[in-house]
Amino acid sequence: MLALFLRDLKLAIRTSGGFGLALAFFLIVVMFVPFGVGSDLTLLARIAPGILWIGALLACLLSLDRIFQLDAEDGTLNVLATSPIPLSGVTVAKSMAHWVTTGLPLTIAAIPLGYLLNLPSVAYSWLCISLLIGTPALSFIGAFGAAITVGIKRGGLLLSLLVLPLYIPTLIFGAVTVTKAVEGLDPMPSLMFLAGLTLLSVVIMPFASALALKSNLS
Template sequence: MRALLIRDLRLAVRAGGGFGLGLAFFLIVVVLIPFAVGPQSALLARIAAGVLWIGALLACLLSLDRLFALDWDDGSLDLLATAPLPMEAIVSIKALAHWLTTALPLVVIAPVLAVLLNLPAAGYWPLVLSLLLGTPALSVIGTFGAALTVGLKRGGLLMSLLVLPLYVPTLIFGAEAARRGAEGMAYGTPLIFLAGITCGTIALLPFASAAVLRVNLR
């Protein structure tokens, strides 16, 4: 398992499909928003939480089509399917690698970019906490979408259409927690719902993704 995780991390860095690409996209989105809405501090502060969460969601979406594509193209996925490691564990490791290379850097840089959007200081910790709790769900759900479309030519658009509706609950509760924290309100309830969504996806979707991959490999 450790060897597979290290391999996927190296592939994400070398292939240019994960680390760096999502971070650059996140930076571009956050930098362009103030130019689009104007230098109104009150407006930027009000939309900051939602903008940061939407930027993180879209950045996570960028590299999902490469989760299984490289292994499918070179035949590694067939070898992994016959390995002693269960397919559910393989899917979970790939989701973890995606989170480490794509989502975790976004969590780290989010408070810095929040300054550009004039997010109140009280909202920094709720923002980071909501991203830490919510982004694993994005990676696991994205892994399920990538498993559904593996082997399809130009399946990236179809995968986006399948995954984005599943992202909506995570986006709602994540942005709501960050917004409430920025406004000085209690944000425990949306965080609990967010944690519940993440735990549910981690518990169920690897089995669904593994089942879909077995069907596609027949």
């Protein structure tokens, strides 16, 4: 599993597009908001948590189809299915590699982007913590969607439709955590819910993905 995880990281760094695409998309979306909404600083501060979370979520969505599609196209997935690593293990390694190459950079990039949206200073630590805790759920749920659509050429649309509803709880609790912090309320309860959602996805999704992959192999 470690070999697979390290190989995926190496591939993401070497293949231009895989690593930078999500990050670039996140930067563009968030940077366009002040232009579209106007320079009303109080308004920007109020919508900043939502914008940052939506931006991170959409950026994550953009890179999901790469999780299994590339390996399915060159036959690697078939060989992995006959290897000593169980398919659930394959999913865990790939989800983790996806998180390190998208979720983690998005979390770090959110700090300067929060400044751009006039996010109040009390909220930065909560923004980082909520993204750090919430984005693994995006990777694990996304891997499940990618596993279902792996046999379909250009399955991006179906993948988005499948995954977006599953992302909504994470989006709600993630954004609310930061909003509560901005308003001076206690963000802990929503953060706990967010952590619960992530733990649930990490436990369930690899097995669901393994089932989906198994039925998609040929």
